[in-house]
Structures are given as C-alpha cells and as structure tokens.
Amino acid sequence: MMMLPFVLLACSKDDNTPTKANFDNLGISSVTINGKSYNVKEGGLLDGITDQNIVCTGSQYTESTKKAQLEYAIISFSQQTLSCAVQSKYTDVSISVNVESKDDIQTCIVQISRKGYDEVLIYKFVQKTLLQ
Numbered sequence: 001m002m003m004l005p006f007v008l009l010a011c012s013k014d015d016n017t018p019t020k021a022n023f024d025n026l027g028i029s030s031v032t033i034n035g036k037s038y039n040v041k042e043g044g045l046l047d048g049i050t051d052q053n054i055v056c057t058g059s060q061y062t063e064s065t066k067k068a069q070l071e072y073a074i075i076s077f078s079q080q081t082l083s084c085a086v087q088s089k090y091t092d093v094s095i096s097v098n099v100e101s102k103d104d105i106q107t108c109i110v111q112i113s114r115k116g117y118d119e120v121l122i123y124k125f126v127q128k129t130l131l132q
Helices: 004-011
Strands: 028-033 036-040 054-062 067-076 084-088 093-102 105-114 120-129
Touching (some): 028 120, 084 093, 084 120
Parallel strands (some): 067 120
Antiparallel strands (some): 028 036, 028 084, 054 067, 105 120
C-alpha cells in the first residue's frame, strides 16, 4: 500500500511536455508577392517558387514559443513597389503587414497569428531593385 502513491506518480502523464507547432492552425491558403500567388506547404514554406527572381534565404523555428520566421530575397528589374498579401481560410486570423523602403531595397514583414493558438508565422521579404 505504501508503494501505491509512487506507482501512480510514476505512471502519470507529464503535462509539461510542449506540443509541436502546427502552422496549419493559421489556415494560410496563399501568399501573394508582387501580384503572383504562391501556395503554402507544411511549415509555411512557399510552394512553386521556380522563377529565378525569388529564393528562400533562411528560416528560424523556435519550438518553445511556436514561432517561425521565413526569409525570402527578391530581385526586381524594374522600379516595382514591393507588395505582399497573405490569405487565410479562417476569419479570426490576424495578419499585419509592414513595408519599409531604403534606397533600392524594400522590406515587407508579414506576421500571422490566430486568437486561441500559440503559433506565430512571420514572412520577411527583401526586394532589391537592379536596373538594367
């Protein structure tokens, strides 16, 4: 009988084990950059980037906070203003877009979160203009 409490404690589930981030909770259906839409793969990566003007340059995932940042570089051959938009299939998703310009480099940071979920996904698009 004296061993029963120890056995019960040893068999109890550890509720402090963090769950993995599931960015599907954000419902991101597409990301549009400069008028071109891209589908989103698992983890938030853009799918179908086959042209030579855009490339993923880095990613950072923090499991403890369920936060991810994906960075993309874009080369533009015109004075096109960088535009970014994210679509979600959920209406309670918060999407903030911040665009900055300095010289011939434009940066667009898009942060996506959803009320009631811990996941936060950040896209950082940096566009460099090269005049021909």
